Amino acid sequence: MASLPPATHELFERIKRRVAQVRIIESRSGTKSSIGSAFFVSADGHALTNYHVVSDLVMHPEDYTAEIVRDGQDPVAVKLLDVDVVHDLAVIRLAQPVPDFFQLLDKPPPQGTRLFAMGNPRDLGITIVEGTYNGLVHDALYDRVHFTGAINPGMSGGPSLTGEGRVVGVNVATMGNQVGFLVPVEHAQALLTRALAAKPEDSEPSALLASVGTQLREHQQRITERLLATPLPQQSLGPYRVPGRWLPFLKCWGDTPHDPEAQYTVTSYQCSSEDDLYLSSDHRTGAVSYNHQYLSSTKLGALRFSAVFSAYFSADPAVVEATREDVTNFRCNSEFVSTGGLTLRAALCLRAYKKFPGLYDLVLRAATLPSNNQGVDTSFTLAGFSPENARKLARHYLEGLSWTK
Incomplete structure (x- = not known):
């Protein structure tokens, strides 16, 4: 050798x-x-x-x-x-x-x-x-x-x-x-x-766990301030405008599968921080991601298209890895929201961290009401944020949706 x-x-x-x-x-x-x-x-x-x-x-x-x-x-x-x-x-x-x-x-x-x-x-x-x-x-x-x-x-x-x-x-x-x-x-x-x-007491297990919680809360505050201080750019999807690449740490990709036999098309645009924080082998946090889907069809009638569009909205979004030992179940509130000339059906869901009080994962799901066999469905995911900051960012995110025709 x-x-x-x-x-x-x-x-x-x-x-x-x-x-x-x-x-x-x-x-x-x-x-x-x-x-x-x-x-x-x-x-x-x-x-x-x-x-x-x-x-x-x-x-x-x-x-x-x-x-x-x-x-x-x-x-x-x-x-x-x-x-x-x-x-x-x-x-x-x-x-x-x-x-x-x-x-x-x-x-x-x-x-x-x-x-x-x-x-x-x-x-x-x-x-x-x-x-x-x-x-x-x-x-x-x-x-x-x-x-x-x-x-x-x-x-x-x-x-x-x-x-x-x-x-x-x-x-x-x-x-x-x-x-x-x-x-x-x-x-x-x-x-x-x-x-x-x-x-010496700073290295006791309870003190170390509390220190991790403090570090996470301070970190999510810094990310929140960066996001809220930055104008939310918009990306075109058909006749809609949706949140684009918010900050450079987000990597964004788009795609439209081509299937000549499909009765509708789905154009996707997604952004993700691609980085997260390791808490344990079963729990990750510190991530920001969102995904838009523009659905349209010239082959389906209004009722069939509405059923397809509703199925996309009902699908579970991707969430950051965690177990029942780490987080509670999601609790959700649904309502209709008006923004940028659109009426959106929105559901905001939060789940609490069991070991780190004051930290939550957020999933926001929103969809336009179908119009002329087209519509936009979007999801926004935050991991490890305070509920106040999560709601502020969710509102700011929804303001990035608009109608261009």
Whole structure:
């Protein structure tokens, strides 16, 4: 097997003891339920990892513990000190000093800089992967660095660093085919600074859960303010105008399937943040999305078209992943709304987060009354917003619907 280039081999030998495997242990069985990576950032045993690696310690502290394995040594228990759920980061700590640790880079490197990602992919041992720093992902809701290199499952929470051994980001996700993502180092530095200054009671499970709730509420407020401060652009769909690409972090797509035998056509236009926040393996939040469908027909009579159009309105919209342990059932209110020369049949539905008071998922469904065998159906989904902000955004969204003829 070909050896690593000497520079990479020397770097690996010099720093491999600064990287460790994180194991999440299920208490009843005493066995590991998931793994990730971490890296030491202080002589006192502080280490950085991803929130999603240790999320079970926040969401189910009674059922899970964590341990760390360093360079073939026996597992050692670690304590979770602090988390940043928005940027998917966490600080953990060994109850003993460590002889070697990383320094964090104080500013991002130039695009094209050669980087090295480290971690423990698929429980195969500490690995080093070469790649390239490609700067922040443009038009993303959450800050991510584009890393051209292979970040594989199990490497989450490991460091990506320069050839000098200074960390520029934390491994967080991959799309495969050498497309990886890092959390920028400035967010890791901010969390570490906060964790070092925290009081012991701040790391208690109830305090960490409350901190996650506070972070989520502050984050949804920032998104709400950005959306409400931005004029809602409109997109044409037949004779209708519908909300278009509201902010750059939303990615929008349109399509009209072509079926010569179909008795009606459906033109769709949808926008989504494409990013969300990880709370647990069963619960995601922090997403914004909407979908419009313009239905028209020259073959169906008014009654048959109305039945088809009503079926589209009655279909369940896509919602962000959650379980009954995480959220209540949706509670809905329906009414007729007038806007932009249109009369809309609208249903606004909210479901509450059980562990994070004051946060809700919203689904807004609205449809025009069919006119001349055509109509528009729309859905608007928010995950993890206050009910006040969700209703404000829903009203603003409906104001983006209008009739152009």
